[in-house]
Amino acid sequence: xxxxxxxxxxxxxxxxxxxxxxxxxLHIDTTLDVxxxxxxxxxxxDAGTLDAPQGAEVVEAAGKLLVPGFVxxxxxxxxxxQEYKExxxxxxxxxxxxxxxxxxxxxxxxPTIDSAPVLGALLDAAAREARVPVGFxxxxxxxxxxxxxxxxxxxxxxxAVAFSDDxxxxxxxxxxxKALQYQRLCGGVIALHEEDPALSxxxxxxxxxxxxxxxxxxxxxxxxxxxxxxxxxxxxxxxxRIHVQHLSARGSLEIIxxxxxxxxxxxxxxxxxxxxxxxxxxxxxxxxxxxxxxxREEHDRQALIAGLRDGTVDCxxxxxxxxxxxxxxxxxxxxPMGTTGLETAFASVYTELVKPGVLPLGLVIDxxxxxxxxxxxxxxxxxxxxxxxxxxxxxxxxxxxxxxxxESRSENCCFAGRELFGTVLLxxxxxxxxxxxxxxxxxxxx
Amino acid sequence: xxxxxISIEDLDRDGIEKILERAExxxxxxxxxxxxxxxxxxxxxxxxFYEASTRTRSSFELAAKRLSADxxxxxxxGSSVEKGESLKDTVLTLAAHSxxxxVVRxxxxxxxxxxxxxxxAAVVNAGDGKHEHPTQALLDVFTxxxxxxxxxxxxxxxxxxxxxxxxxxxxxxxxxKMGAKVTVCGPPTLIPRGIEALGCDVRYELSGLRDADVVxxxxxxxxxMHDAYVPSLREYAARYQINGRxxxxxxxxxxxxxxxRGVELSGxxxxxxxxxxxxxxxxxxxxxxAVLYELLAGAPADDRLPSPEEPxxx
Numbered sequence: 174x175x176x177x178x179x180x181x182x183x184x185x186x187x188x189x190x191x192x193x194x195x196x197x198x199l200h201i202d203t204t205l206d207v208x209x210x211x212x213x214x215x216x217x218x219d220a221g222t223l224d225a226p227q228g229a230e231v232v233e234a235a236g237k238l239l240v241p242g243f244v245x246x247x248x249x250x251x252x253x254x255q256e257y258k259e260x261x262x263x264x265x266x267x268x269x270x271x272x273x274x275x276x277x278x279x280x281x282x283x284p285t286i287d288s289a290p291v292l293g294a295l296l297d298a299a300a301r302e303a304r305v306p307v308g309f310x311x312x313x314x315x316x317x318x319x320x321x322x323x324x325x326x327x328x329x330x331x332x333a334v335a336f337s338d339d340x341x342x343x344x345x346x347x348x349x350x351k352a353l354q355y356q357r358l359c360g361g362v363i364a365l366h367e368e369d370p371a372l373s374x375x376x377x378x379x380x381x382x383x384x385x386x387x388x389x390x391x392x393x394x395x396x397x398x399x400x401x402x403x404x405x406x407x408x409x410x411x412x413x414r415i416h417v418q419h420l421s422a423r424g425s426l427e428i429i430x431x432x433x434x435x436x437x438x439x440x441x442x443x444x445x446x447x448x449x450x451x452x453x454x455x456x457x458x459x460x461x462x463x464x465x466x467x468x469r470e471e472h473d474r475q476a477l478i479a480g481l482r483d484g485t486v487d488c489x490x491x492x493x494x495x496x497x498x499x500x501x502x503x504x505x506x507x508x509p510m511g512t513t514g515l516e517t518a519f520a521s522v523y524t525e526l527v528k529p530g531v532l533p534l535g536l537v538i539d540x541x542x543x544x545x546x547x548x549x550x551x552x553x554x555x556x557x558x559x560x561x562x563x564x565x566x567x568x569x570x571x572x573x574x575x576x577x578x579x580e581s582r583s584e585n586c587c588f589a590g591r592e593l594f595g596t597v598l599l600x601x602x603x604x605x606x607x608x609x610x611x612x613x614x615x616x617x618x619x
Numbered sequence: 620x621x622x623x624x625i626s627i628e629d630l631d632r633d634g635i636e637k638i639l640e641r642a643e644x645x646x647x648x649x650x651x652x653x654x655x656x657x658x659x660x661x662x663x664x665x666x667x668f669y670e671a672s673t674r675t676r677s678s679f680e681l682a683a684k685r686l687s688a689d690x691x692x693x694x695x696x697g698s699s700v701e702k703g704e705s706l707k708d709t710v711l712t713l714a715a716h717s718x719x720x721x722v723v724r725x726x727x728x729x730x731x732x733x734x735x736x737x738x739x740a741a742v743v744n745a746g747d748g749k750h751e752h753p754t755q756a757l758l759d760v761f762t763x764x765x766x767x768x769x770x771x772x773x774x775x776x777x778x779x780x781x782x783x784x785x786x787x788x789x790x791x792x793x794x795x796k797m798g799a800k801v802t803v804c805g806p807p808t809l810i811p812r813g814i815e816a817l818g819c820d821v822r823y824e825l826s827g828l829r830d831a832d833v834v835x836x837x838x839x840x841x842x843x844m845h846d847a848y849v850p851s852l853r854e855y856a857a858r859y860q861i862n863g864r865x866x867x868x869x870x871x872x873x874x875x876x877x878x879x880r881g882v883e884l885s886g887x888x889x890x891x892x893x894x895x896x897x898x899x900x901x902x903x904x905x906x907x908x909a910v911l912y913e914l915l916a917g918a919p920a921d922d923r924l925p926s927p928e929e930p931x932x933x
Contacts, residue, residue, distance in 0.1 A: 389750070
């Protein structure tokens with residue numbers, strides 16, 4: 174049984190009046206009044222036609238955009254063990270502030286999520302602390318050591334959404350093969366951090382002209398591509414199902430595209446930072462620009478954009494990876510890999526790709542919640558009778574990233590200091606209001 | 620000149636020439652019986668070294684002392700760095716002593732730039748990982764100008780382990796800024812992918828070396844063998860060693876030191892008249908004097924002291 178849990182919250186009764194309602198999967202793009210009653214989408218009607226029932230909060234949303242809530246299949250909530258970077262409460266608060274109505278936490282915690290007691294304790298904690306529904310993957314191998322499978326069947330029964338050793342690749346091909354075989358018993362997609370550690374070596378950025386100039390050891394794109402080729406071949410052979418995380422290189426897309434055409438069950442994700450930035454942004458040696466996989470070249474970025482357009486890339490996932498300030502305030506080569514991303518996901522992609530006309534808005538809205546399907550979670554939809562999972566956006570508003578701090582406990586954001594278009598006004602997750610932007614907080618209070 | 624010297628990229632040709640002219644003026648000091656001028660009297664230079672270094676550290680120390688500055692040497696070994704103190708905390712602690720210049724050497728690219736955020740002192744990069752070593756490049760240009768007059772149109776070959784060399788990166792940039800044409804040459808495993816973006820030519824064989832005016836050999840480190848960059852020192856030497864057979868009589872031979880005799884250079888070329896290796900060391904002191912002088916003497920002196928007229932707080 175797949176499980177998403179969050180702290181109990183008051184089901185919302187809301188009238189969102191006059192917003193442009195955009196649900197690309199249901200082919201809705203029109204101005205409507207949306208009534209949410211007791212956490213459920215109760216009515217959709219022409220703008221200006223619905224009256225607020227007794228006790229309902231009214232959100233005047235003319236000129237604003239209402240979309241199906243975003244779902245992130247790839248975040249690091251750092252709990253248990255590294256709560257100084259993030260915990261379930263701060264991480265899901267950041268998610269809500271970014272318009273996410275569900276997130277999937279990775280298992281490279283301390284201890285790793287590799288046994289039923291650890292997963293059970295986390296689900297219990299999430300039921301007390303999480304602002305939006307959260308699910309967890311369990312590791313594929315014990316302690317992410319790549320040597321023995323976890324008790325995948327038991328973990329799955331307890332509620333593991335999927336399996337992943339994210340943060341590390343599964344180096345041993347035989348281990349990968351066994352995991353795919355065992356998947357027939359327990360189900361659950363195997364999500365993969367694809368990297369050949371021998372090829373990555375001591376690299377801390379993309380191998381190319383910028384790394385040559387900076388004298389920083391490079392991580393070649395083939396480090397990712399060769400492992401993806403291996404795992405697509407294994408998935409084909411075992412008829413297993415894999416999800417490739419944080420795709421970064423053009424060559425990797427070519428492999429996945431070919432595998433998909435050949436009928437391999439493979440899905441993949443791209444992150445906002447790989448879609449918006451390149452290794453040129455690492456010239457400053459800012460440690461916020463250090464992540465794994467690294468920011469690559471313009472042709473890689475363009476390939477990811479093309480992949481979103483042609484469907485090779487299934488979804489956008491943030492790989493939200495918080496780190497404490499003192500961990501990042503060190504020379505580039507010593508800094509840990511990762512950037513936060515939940516609070517900037519929509520605004521960064523909207524500003525860099527939608528506003529200049531590179532990608533249509535509907536496509537980006539789709540991809541920001543399509544990650545649910547890759548993890549066997551229900552897709553969000555603006556449909557009468559559905560639980561309300563909604564995100565209300567203001568496309569005109571601009572903000573400077575980090576200017577007013579972050580909801581996340583950490584501030585290692587690669588977009589820090591940039592002015593972005595697009596703010597999240599309201600997030601309704603699992604039928605309850607999970608986030609209200611300040612102007613709406615005032616309106617709700619008055 | 621900029622407030623710090625972090626990278627050769629911070630300097631244009633005029634900036635380089637200004638430093639070299641100043642160095643030329645200081646050359647005369649080092650030939651005196653009393654090798655000292657009072658230019659930086661009362662100023663403090665802090666040498667912050669996170670990596671073993673004898674020649675660069677002593678060269679900076681001599682340069683500062685010949686300008687009458689006070690010098691404090693800080694080596695990471697035997698310090699609180701070994702107790703786990705971060706670079707930031709170490710710099711903040713030492714910056715509390717108000718040094719005027721901090722000379723910093725670390726094994727990490729970009730560290731010198733970070734140091735500028737944590738101190739008001741002028742920061743001189745004395746090597747940051749495999750990134751840059753700008754004073755080495757300046758002293759190499761200074762040495763070459765003494766031998767050749769101008770570098771314009773000259774062909775310079777940099778031979779050896781380019782991948783792990785901060786000297787190579789700074790020198791490619793500096794030589795090109797001075798009008799020279801740079802070729803890097805070494806085993807393909809030790810030439811970083813993308814290096815041609817710096818504007819240099821790339822060769823994997825020494826054929827064509829005879830056309831060079833200057834041959835700049837890089838140090839071949841033993842640990843490269845363990846990481847299998849080259850199959851053996853023997854094969855490396857057979858292919859890339861600069862020896863009497865390969866070095867022409869009118870070519871200039873340079874090396875940043877310390878030399879592995881019998882590996883990147885044969886003994887006979889080290890001792891040959893073409894070699895300017897000890898001249899490079901000598902240039903190091905005057906060029907570093909010039910750098911410290913340009914960074915510190917330009918700034919208003921004693922600006923932290925209240926003037927005598929101002930009322931003093933009890």
